Amino acid sequence: MQEFALIARLAQRLRARRGDTRIGIGDDAAVIAPAAGQELAVTSDTLIAGRHFPDDTAPFDIGFKAIAVNLSDLAAMGAEPAWLTLALTAPALDASWCDAFIDGALAAIGAASVDIVGGDTTRGDLSITVTAIGTLPAAAAITRAGARVGDLVAVTGTLGDAAQGLALWAEREQQQDAHARFLIERLCRPQWRNGSVLRGLVHAAVDVSDGLAADLGHILSASQVGARIDIDTLPASTALMHTVPDAAARRRMQLSGGDDYELCLILPAAQVDAARAAVDAPLTVIGVIEAAPGLRCVDASGAAVDPLQDRAHGWDHFSG
Ligand SMILES: [Mg+2]
Structure with a gap:
C-alpha cells in the first residue's frame, strides 16, 4: 500500500471527536487549542519489536500496547489524556495489518475523549513511537518528587x-x-x-x-x-x-x-x-x-x- 493511500485510510478512521482539536490528521501539522489556564503534559514512548513486545505479537495488541503505555504515563502525572500522535515504522504497510493495528489503538483509547491527531509512516524494522498530550489545571501535576515521610x-x-x-x-x-x-x-x-x-x-x-x-x-x-x-x-x-x-x-x-x-x-x-x-x-x-x-x-x-x-x-x- 502506498503511503498516501494509507494516510488517507487512517484519516478516515481517526476523525477528531474533540472540539479543541482544531486541525487533525491530513495537514502538515495538527493544531490543538487547550483551554486558557490549562497546562499540557507531554510524553513519548517507543516500542520496538523483539524488545518491548515479542516479534510475533498480533497487530491489534501492538496498537493497543503502544497507546496504553503512553496514556499510563499521562495517568501517572494526573493529566486528562487528550491528543496522540503515532509514528509507525513497518517492513510493509499492509492494509489489513494497519486496520488491526488501528483497531487495537482505538480499543486502548476506549471511551476516553482522545484524538489521534497526526503521525508518520515509514518502512523499516517494526517500531512504533507514540506521543501523548494531556491537560492539567495550572500547577496541579502529580510528580515523582512529592512523597513525604509518613505517607x-x-x-x-x-x-x-x-x-x-x-x-x-x-x-x-x-x-x-x-x-x-x-x-x-x-x-x-x-x-x-x-x-x-x-x-x-x-x-x-x-x-x-x-x-x-x-x-x-x-x-x-x-x-x-x-x-x-x-x-x-x-x-x-x-x-x-x-x-x-x-x-x-x-x-x-x-x-x-x-x-x-x-x-x-x-x-x-x-x-x-x-x-x-x-x-x-x-x-x-x-x-x-x-x-x-x-x-x-x-x-x-x-x-x-x-x-x-x-x-x-x-x-x-x-x-x-
Ligand atoms: Mg512512566
Missing part, C-alpha cells in the same frame, strides 16, 4: 501479571488454561488507569512499567526519602497465584516484573479512602515512606527480607 505507598490493580504472561508466551497458541490466557492478555493489552481523578489526593505517583522496585525507586530518589514495604501485601491476581504457587518466586516477579502499567501512589493515610473510591481499580496499601533513603522489604511478621538479592531491580531494556 503511605499504595498500588492499583495487581502486580506481576505481565511478567508471568511473558514467561508463558511461548506456549500461548496451545494454551487452554484460563489463568494463563488472562496473564498473556495482561501483557498484551495493559489497562491504563485514570490518574486525573487522583489530583489533590496523592503526593506522588509513577506508573509501574519497569517493575515496582525500580519505579518506586524513582519516586524515592526524586523525593529524597526511603520506603518500607510489606511484601506479603503485594496484590496478586488469582491467575498469578495459580500459575506461580511458590510465594518467593511470585514476590520476585511482583517486585521486579515490568509491563503491568498499574499506578504506584504515595498519599497521606487520610486520603486512602477517597483515592480508593476515585480510582478505576482496587487500591492496596503496601508500605510507608520513611526518612532513611532506600527501599526496605519486610514480611508480614515484620522481619527484613531481600526478595531481589542478586537480581537486577526492574527491567533494563538496554541490558539484554
Whole structure:
C-alpha cells in the first residue's frame, strides 16, 4: 500500500471527536487549542519489536500496547489524556495489518475523549513511537518528587501479571488454561488507569512499567526519602497465584516484573479512602515512606527480607 493511500485510510478512521482539536490528521501539522489556564503534559514512548513486545505479537495488541503505555504515563502525572500522535515504522504497510493495528489503538483509547491527531509512516524494522498530550489545571501535576515521610505507598490493580504472561508466551497458541490466557492478555493489552481523578489526593505517583522496585525507586530518589514495604501485601491476581504457587518466586516477579502499567501512589493515610473510591481499580496499601533513603522489604511478621538479592531491580531494556 502506498503511503498516501494509507494516510488517507487512517484519516478516515481517526476523525477528531474533540472540539479543541482544531486541525487533525491530513495537514502538515495538527493544531490543538487547550483551554486558557490549562497546562499540557507531554510524553513519548517507543516500542520496538523483539524488545518491548515479542516479534510475533498480533497487530491489534501492538496498537493497543503502544497507546496504553503512553496514556499510563499521562495517568501517572494526573493529566486528562487528550491528543496522540503515532509514528509507525513497518517492513510493509499492509492494509489489513494497519486496520488491526488501528483497531487495537482505538480499543486502548476506549471511551476516553482522545484524538489521534497526526503521525508518520515509514518502512523499516517494526517500531512504533507514540506521543501523548494531556491537560492539567495550572500547577496541579502529580510528580515523582512529592512523597513525604509518613505517607503511605499504595498500588492499583495487581502486580506481576505481565511478567508471568511473558514467561508463558511461548506456549500461548496451545494454551487452554484460563489463568494463563488472562496473564498473556495482561501483557498484551495493559489497562491504563485514570490518574486525573487522583489530583489533590496523592503526593506522588509513577506508573509501574519497569517493575515496582525500580519505579518506586524513582519516586524515592526524586523525593529524597526511603520506603518500607510489606511484601506479603503485594496484590496478586488469582491467575498469578495459580500459575506461580511458590510465594518467593511470585514476590520476585511482583517486585521486579515490568509491563503491568498499574499506578504506584504515595498519599497521606487520610486520603486512602477517597483515592480508593476515585480510582478505576482496587487500591492496596503496601508500605510507608520513611526518612532513611532506600527501599526496605519486610514480611508480614515484620522481619527484613531481600526478595531481589542478586537480581537486577526492574527491567533494563538496554541490558539484554
Ligand atoms: Mg512512566
